[in-house]
Amino acid sequence: MSAPAQAADAPLPPLPGHGGTGEPVLQVRDLVKHFPVMSRGVVRRRVGEVHAVCGVSFDLFQNETLGLVGESGSGKTTTARTLLGLESATSGQVRYRGTELTGLSRRRMRPLRRELQIVFQDPYASLDPRITVHEIVAEPLRIHGRYGAGGKDEVRELLRLVGLNPEHGNRYAHEFSGGQRQRIGIARALALHPKVIVLDEPVSALDVSIQAGVLNLLMDLQSELGLSFLFVAHDLSVMRHVAGRVAVMYLGRLVEIAPARRLFTTPAHPYTQALVSAIPLPDPRKERARTRILVQGDIPSPVRPPSGCRFRTRCPKFANQLTESERETCVEEVPALIDRGGGNPVACHYAESVELL
Secondary structure (H helix, E strand, C coil), X not given: CCCCCCECCCCCCCCCCCCCCCCEEXXXXXXXXXXXXXXXXXXXXXXXXXXXXXXXEEEEEXXXXXXXXXXXXXXXXXXXXXXXXXXXXXXEEEEECCXXXXXXXXXXXXXXXXXXXXXXXXXXXXXXXXXXXXXXXHHHHHHCCCCCCCHHHHHHHHXXXXXXXXXXXXXXXHHCCHHHHHHHHHHHHHCCCCCEEEEECCCCCCCHHHHHHHHHHHHHHHHHHCCEEXXXXXXXXXXXXHCCEEEEEECCEEEEEEEHHHHHHCCCXXXXXXXXXXXXXXXXHHHHHCCCCCCCCCCCCCCCCCCCCCCCCCCHHHHHXXXXXXXXXXXXXXXXXXXXXXXXXXXXXXXXXXXXX
């Protein structure tokens, strides 16, 4: 069941130790999204649940880029889609400037769509191939009754803003390169002058040579328009250059949130340490000399996640460093995402900052 919709006069209390300045524009508290698993056959019944998102909480502040990283299957995209209402939440709270979003009907959510937009991962699949680029960018304006007499000029200005030739608005999406198509998607997201944009792996489908141009565009737009970004990605090399803070997700739960500089130099959670140690270094001597932190095995099934700490089945510390009593704690108790003395929240009973880069 979704949480009941409600209006609030003030934001929720800030999360202790999670950083950020001023009042948050988007607040997520204990967000849960489970998908039913149905049996096969003529008479289908519910036989289980996919635990996609389990108790995720974070704040997004004005002009901030908050990165959300993790392996494929960790729940990043589901979290993004659920907080925007593209998937209904099983439970939890999502507030935008004090207004509760979870449980809102499509009619009541529609005005808020103007301020909360998304850029999808695949720029080709997210653009309608049957209409021109001008109509793709103009579509949100028409839907919200904002096209009007000056709509044509506004679309041209949006194309110019994202680095495209306004004269090419009469072309179709397939006539553009991958990077140009992603710029079209960004122009469409900007059409209604949003305050928050969710970027769902916006450069993962692009060549490395094209990624930098799109990332630089996003950073310029953020500075110019005062945007807040939730940047979803699995590539930490990209995240290191764009995010002010980074939240690391594993099997539906957040395991660490920290300023990017701290997270990439002295991560505290064993999973974060493994991810950061996998980032290649440009200096070949440092690359050869450093010790990698390896994670064995595959991510467990979200239908039957491990008890206690979900990372324990792959955790090198659990396997090699902990006593039997400490292992029992990891098996039986779910670690809370709290500051354990390192200055940022970590969901590990035995978190220890390690200098890596």
